[in-house]
Each structure stands twice: as C-alpha cells, then as structure tokens.
Amino acid sequence: MGFCQKIKGTQDFFDDNARKMRFIEDVASKTIKTYGFNEIITPIFENTEVFQKNVGEDSDVVKKEMYTFLDKSNRSITLRPEGTAAVARAFIENKMYATNQQLTKLFYYGPMFRYERPQTGRYREFNQFGVEVYGPSSPMLDSDVIISAFAIFDKLGLKNIKVKINSIGNSESRKNYVNALKKYFEKYIDSMCDDCKRRINTNPMRILDCKIDQNHEAMKSIPSIHDYLTIESKEYFEKVINILDANNINYEIDTKLVRGLDYYTDTVFEFYATNNDNLNIALGGGGRYSDMIKSMINIDIPGIGYAFGIERLMIAMDNENLWGQLITKNVVTIMGLDDISKEKSLILANLLRNNEIIVEMDYINTSMKTQFKLADRTNAKFIIIIGEEERNNNVVTIKNTITKTQETVKDIDVLSYLKERL
Numbered sequence: 001m002g003f004c005q006k007i008k009g010t011q012d013f014f015d016d017n018a019r020k021m022r023f024i025e026d027v028a029s030k031t032i033k034t035y036g037f038n039e040i041i042t043p044i045f046e047n048t049e050v051f052q053k054n055v056g057e058d059s060d061v062v063k064k065e066m067y068t069f070l071d072k073s074n075r076s077i078t079l080r081p082e083g084t085a086a087v088a089r090a091f092i093e094n095k096m097y098a099t100n101q102q103l104t105k106l107f108y109y110g111p112m113f114r115y116e117r118p119q120t121g122r123y124r125e126f127n128q129f130g131v132e133v134y135g136p137s138s139p140m141l142d143s144d145v146i147i148s149a150f151a152i153f154d155k156l157g158l159k160n161i162k163v164k165i166n167s168i169g170n171s172e173s174r175k176n177y178v179n180a181l182k183k184y185f186e187k188y189i190d191s192m193c194d195d196c197k198r199r200i201n202t203n204p205m206r207i208l209d210c211k212i213d214q215n216h217e218a219m220k221s222i223p224s225i226h227d228y229l230t231i232e233s234k235e236y237f238e239k240v241i242n243i244l245d246a247n248n249i250n251y252e253i254d255t256k257l258v259r260g261l262d263y264y265t266d267t268v269f270e271f272y273a274t275n276n277d278n279l280n281i282a283l284g285g286g287g288r289y290s291d292m293i294k295s296m297i298n299i300d301i302p303g304i305g306y307a308f309g310i311e312r313l314m315i316a317m318d319n320e321n322l323w324g325q326l327i328t329k330n331v332v333t334i335m336g337l338d339d340i341s342k343e344k345s346l347i348l349a350n351l352l353r354n355n356e357i358i359v360e361m362d363y364i365n366t367s368m369k370t371q372f373k374l375a376d377r378t379n380a381k382f383i384i385i386i387g388e389e390e391r392n393n394n395v396v397t398i399k400n401t402i403t404k405t406q407e408t409v410k411d412i413d414v415l416s417y418l419k420e421r422l
C-alpha cells in the first residue's frame, strides 16, 4: 500500500495545520527583518562534504542521521539535515564577505531531514527557521541574537520561554577541558556505550550529549568547563550574561550544555518552552562558531546562529491555546438563488477578491439550504444573498453570522460595506 502512504516520520499539513505553519513562518520572518536580517534560500540538497566537514564527522547527525545517496552520476548527495553548514557554504561560494565585510545577517526557513526515531515532536522531515550572522565576535551581538529569538516567541504569544546558556570557550579553553574530560571518563568508559568508547578518543565533549548514557553514574560529577575557560572566554561570557540581564531575558546557566554539532565555540544556548518552571519542550538552539569559516577559506570571519523547530513551536502554541488569531472569521460566501443570480454572484465575488477579501461560492446549487451549509463549513462571517428581487433593485442582502442581523446594501456599496466590517 506504499502508493498511498506517506514515508515514516513525515507529515501532511493541511487546513489548520498548514495555516499554523505559515503563520509561524510569517511572524518569524517579519520579526527578524526588524533586526536587520535578509532571507537566504539555499538548495534542499548539497554535496555530502558540506555537512561532513562542517557539522563534524563524529556528530550523531553526520554519523547516523543523514539521508545520503548517490545520484545518477555517482555523486554523493545529502538532503540537508540542518541549515548552518549550507548557509556557510553559500556565504563563501557567493563571496558575501567581500561585498558586505562588516556584518552579514541571514535568515532561512524550510524543511530539514534526519533519520531519527520518529516520536511526538521528532520527525524525519521537519521544518526549521534559523538565522546566521557573520561578523566580528561581540558579546553584544551574541545577546542580541538571543534577544531576537525571544522577540519572535513573544510575537507568537509564547511568554514562558527560558534559554539555557553556556560557554564552551575558545579552542584553547577547550583543549584543556578535553584533556580533563578524557582523564575523568577513563575510569567509567568500560561500562559506557560503544559511541562513548569511541568519543573518548575522538571528541570527549560529545559524551556529555550522549542519549544512551545520559543517566550513567559517570554523568553525575563531570568537571565543569567553567574551570577551564581562559580569562578571555570567561569575560566574554560574563558580558553576554550581563546584557541578557539588562534586557530581562529569562536564562539559566547550564555548565553541561555542549550542543550536538561540532562547530560551536564560546556561547551556546537552547530555548525551551516552560511549564511551571519545568523545561518541557526543546524549541531550538544555537551558538557561536568562531572557526568554521576560517577552516573553510582561511579568512577569519566568526559566525553565530540559531535554529528552531516549527513543529515544536506548533506544539508549544497548541499547549497554550494561542491560535485565536488564526480562527478569526473573515470569509464571505455568496449565495445565488437562481442561475442568473449565480452569474451575478461570480462577478461580485471576483470584484471582492481583487480587493483581498476571501470569497467562496457554490457553483452548482441554487437551494438556500445547501448554500447555507457551505457558509457554515467555510466559517463565513458574511453571507451575501442574491435572488430575483435583489437583482431587480440593484441590491444584495448581507447577513452577518456573528450578530445574526441582515441588511440590504446597494450593489455599488457592497465593497466598502464589507471593507469597513472585515
């Protein structure tokens, strides 16, 4: 039955769910533009190396979750699992750093693909909204990027948001920390999972992110990165925190937060929807990546970004019943009670549609009963009725389904009548 069944971990969006998704996209894009961001639209698939090199060969995303295939010319292609590496590729390939040397602020929206075990809020195709900024490292920029995400949550009506934040330091800080972690995990590693056994040599910080061993005894007293930060990284992080304080951002410092992708440095963070102070939905995350562009083209351009999951935002908004704004009644239906009235209805419908009013009509039936059903189904606010009597007098009857009143309106006044009331 594969021919009428969607692929595991994918979803169809229609009716309210399609509206909800577009609503979030619309609010997020409008809000982020006020922060000076411009949209970038990159391909859904890339050369596999784009992700292998930049997300990190040892990360779960690259090791286990990518949809990678050979095309008909035997090129290795990957459906993008995340946005940062693809946007960095586009930033470099299009030499955006040459035309816009100071600061490049980009945002994107679209589907991502990861071969993960599907469950509520976790899919194999999901949608992300994300931002990337390329320009000098600055605590004020880091804070402003976090504040911009809060502005989007706020515009969506989500008030109970917390950001977990940490510094994983610059490369010097991390070198010392990685050595300390190696030493610490050595005594536990025999009883840890195969991935961790490998990670202790390749990238011990990744162990902190392990889903299998998250409740292992070893996770209880891990050394804190904050004991290994250089003075420079420490001061940088303190400044970020002070600016978040000054802007009333609800944050929590989490010294174990390292994030799953390899490219991060210094500031890293994750956004959560909270419920009575429990962090209950992971909405998104991001951080600074100071060395990614340098490792690709040897020009020192640090970056910072975040991405959040649209399906998770939909769940958070469902939980708080925040969709009132979407179900406002603004549809008009037109009923023609005979064939000539139906022709007049279509002309009127298209006049209104040209003026951005949503109009639906029944193309076949002239009976009032069937046409009222259509009005019901489309949640119409106004029903325009045209019959022989209305036609003879150059008027229409307009019913307001909310106030349950009706008025006779001259043909030439219908547009202005509706515009004032919708």
Ligand code: AMP
Residues within 6 Å of the ligand: 082, 114, 116, 121, 122, 123, 124, 125, 126, 127, 128, 260, 282, 283, 284, 285, 286, 307, 308, 309, 310, 311, 312
């Ligand atoms: P990441 O790119 O892994 O940092 O994820 C950022 C955000 O994307 C997460 O917090 C989720 O909101 C969302 N996300 C990541 N993976 C999935 C998935 N498989 N299904 C749905 N949303 C996801």
